[in-house]
Amino acid sequence: MTHRFHSLAAAIALFASLPAISSAHRQWMLPSSTVLSNTDAWVTVDAAVSNGLFYFDHVPMRLASVRITGPDGLERKAQNAATGKYRSTFDVHLNGAGTYKIAMVQSTVFAAWEEAGQQKTWRGSAADLAAHAPAGAQGLKTSRMNSRLETFVTAGKPSSKVFETTGVGLELAPVTHPNDLVTGEAATFQMLLDGKPAAGLDVTIIAGGSRYRDKEGEMKVKTGADGKFSVTFKDPGMYWMNATAAQAGGEGPAAGGRSSYTATFEVLPQ
Numbered sequence: 474m475t476h477r478f479h480s481l482a483a484a485i486a487l488f489a490s491l492p493a494i495s496s497a498h499r500q501w502m503l504p505s506s507t508v509l510s511n512t513d514a515w516v517t518v519d520a521a522v523s524n525g526l527f528y529f530d531h532v533p534m535r536l537a538s539v540r541i542t543g544p545d546g547l548e549r550k551a552q553n554a555a556t557g558k559y560r561s562t563f564d565v566h567l568n569g570a571g572t573y574k575i576a577m578v579q580s581t582v583f584a585a586w587e588e589a590g591q592q593k594t595w596r597g598s599a600a601d602l603a604a605h606a607p608a609g610a611q612g613l614k615t616s617r618m619n620s621r622l623e624t625f626v627t628a629g630k631p632s633s634k635v636f637e638t639t640g641v642g643l644e645l646a647p648v649t650h651p652n653d654l655v656t657g658e659a660a661t662f663q664m665l666l667d668g669k670p671a672a673g674l675d676v677t678i679i680a681g682g683s684r685y686r687d688k689e690g691e692m693k694v695k696t697g698a699d700g701k702f703s704v705t706f707k708d709p710g711m712y713w714m715n716a717t718a719a720q721a722g723g724e725g726p727a728a729g730g731r732s733s734y735t736a737t738f739e740v741l742p743q
Contacts, residue, residue, distance in 0.1 A: 529559035544571020571632035617730035640668030670700030
C-alpha cells in the first residue's frame, strides 16, 4: 500500500513539475502588427513552441484553444488557419475600432488513483474527470494546470473591455495599455491569481531576436503586495513575458496545482 501511495504521489509531482521541465521550449504568438490606424484591417499571427524566441525551430502551437475577443467583448473567429511542421498561422480581421485580445487558454487536470490493485492515471478537462475516475476511487489525487497565452492588437483608438478578467488562473490586468509601450517610459502591469493580486510573483521578460545575441538578456522583476510591477524597456522590438505560480487548493475535483501566464508585447521607439 505504501509503495502504491508513493507511486501516485510521484505521478502528481511529475505533472506539477511539467511547466518547469518544458521551460526551455517557450510558447508564443507573434502578430504581424500590434497597432494599426485603419479600423478595418487584418493581422496574421504566428504561433509556435521554440528554443529561440520568435524563431521556428521546434514544434507548432495547436490552434484548438485559440480565442479572439473583440473590443465589444464578443468572440471573433480565426481565419485561414494552418499548421505546418514548425509553426501554426492564422488571420484576424479587425473589423472595428478598439483593442482585440488573441489568446490560447487551457485548463488541464491530472488524476491518479487505484483500481483493482492497479495504478490508473488520466489527463484531461475538469468537466470530464467524473467520466474517467470512478466515484469514490481509492487514493484519488488530482492536480490542475491553467495556462494562458495572450497578445493584443489595437485598430484605431485603444479600448479596455478585453482586459476584463475571469478570476481563474493567472491573468494580466494592465495599468499601462499593452499597445502603448514605448522605450524609456515605465510600463506598469498587475498580475492576478484566481482573481486576487499575485504578490511576490517572479516575472521574466525577454526581447525577441535572442538567436542573434551572445546573451539572452532577460529581465526579471517581482510583483508587489498589490500584484503590480513596472518595467522600462530600453530598446524597441517584440518582447516575451512569462510568469508561473502555484495555485492554492479549492473546492471541486482539481484542487491545487500550477498556473502560467505568457504574453507577447511590442515596444515602439519614442
